[in-house]
Amino acid sequence: MIEAIGIDADDTLWHNEVIFEETHARYCELLSRYHDARTVERTLYATEMRNLELFGYGIKGYALSSIETAIALTNGEISAEEIRAILESAKGMMRHPVELLKGVTETLAALADSHDLILITKGDLRDQHRKIAKSGLAAYFAHTEVVAEKDRKTYARILDRCRVRPAGFVMVGNSLKSDILPVLDLGGTGIHIPYLTTWEHEKATRPEQTERFYQIDSIGELPDLLARLEGRS
Amino acid sequence: MIEAIGIDADDTLWHNEVIFEETHARYCELLSRYHDARTVERTLYATEMRNLELFGYGIKGYALSSIETAIALTNGEISAEEIRAILESAKGMMRHPVELLKGVTETLAALADSHDLILITKGDLRDQHRKIAKSGLAAYFAHTEVVAEKDRKTYARILDRCRVRPAGFVMVGNSLKSDILPVLDLGGTGIHIPYLTTWEHEKATRPEQTERFYQIDSIGELPDLLARLEGRS
Secondary structure (H helix, E strand, O other), X not given: OOOEEEEOOEOOOEOOHHHHHHHHHHHHHHOXXXXXXXXXXXXXXXXXXXXXXXXXXXXXXXXXXXXXXXHHHOOOOOXXXXXXXXXXXXXXXXXXXXXXXXXXXXXXXXXXXXXXXXXXXXXXXXXXXXXXXXXXXXXXXXXXXXXXXXXXXXXXXXXXXXOOOHHHEEEEEOOHHHHHHHHHHHOOEEEEOOOOOOOHHHOOOOOOOOOOEXXXXXXXXXXXXXXXXXXXX | OOOEEEEOOEXXXXXXXXXXXXXXXHHHHHOOXXXXXXXXXXXXXXXXXXXXXXXXXXXXXXXXXXXXHXXXXXXXXXXHHHHHHHHHHHHHHHHOOOOEOXXXXXXXHHHHOOXXXXXXXXXXXXHHHHHXXXXXXXXXXXXXXXXXXXXXXXXXXXXXXXXXXXXXXXXXXXXXXXXXXXXXXXOOEEEEOOOOOOOHHXXXXXXXXXXXXXXXXXXXXXXXXXXXXXXXX
């Protein structure tokens, strides 16, 4: 018996990583006078990981790490104008329209009729609330949870608050690390929908267990899979 | 009958605004070759307000607005090294120890025995969770809510989720604008504890109503006031 369905947002409901990648390409271009793209990429990622504990996820932390990396990689030769370009680029990401993945609206509309849907997304409060508002999807969700980290403890807290037993919880998302593994660990069901591309930090190996773990190609396949899990077809 | 007590965090449980003011003084010093402190202050505040919708509250947004303002106020003459100093200053704020206000621990320990306490704080998820963890106060709270904005709608959502009626809700905090006015508006009780200093953006005039609105000088006076409200003394 499914009591609630948790659904991830970035790269599950709408495109996100590709927007970071576009911005990142412009950033590499900006620094191309100093270093090749691979060095820039490697150094920025190392800075982001070093700052993760302090900054958390989201565009603001990405922007601060980008500025820090640009200063370091140019030995302070980067101009104020170029730093301003990095700032503007971050604002551009925030203002970016929300582009839904194919089939999202129809699928949520169908599922919300018969199930409690919980939007569970990691990142910056302001970024995420803005995207939820822009997406036009808010009304399909019984609850919305923007969390600092998607680990077992976070899921346990959400389920406790929503009075859902782990065995009755299904989580759907594109990240094995954040959406699937902690939920399987808790005793819930994980449905993985891989996205086009995965941020280095979110990469994880597939779980060894096959019980309660499913993978589909697109969100449009979700209603049929859930019906099968509920023994309705 | 009090069903739950909401408690604000920054400048109600621990010092916050003074840390911003220390950082701000260093920032004005950094730019003193170019402009007097008043111009710097006015321009930074205008930048913060312009960016508020995109950045929200918290140290990361403050840091990005500080960098943007420094570039603008120096016509791009600020050096990368000086921008690095602004970044380091922001990290220093994040790493700053949490300094509790006087009487906080004893008061929460006493209240948590008899009441459901809800920590309700506005700002950046990562900043706030870090401070809650460092404060050693987490165990006193039945729920913790980090929200993007403290308005009537947010309080209504929290009360709904915690199954608390507005008439049974008491909110305690230092900001009339964020902690008191929206809760009075909803039909709850507001207890204002002014802090040493108030950020420009949080300034508000005292509510006209006297019903369900109280003011005390320090959190240590809270148990007595609550006992009076509950007719226990």
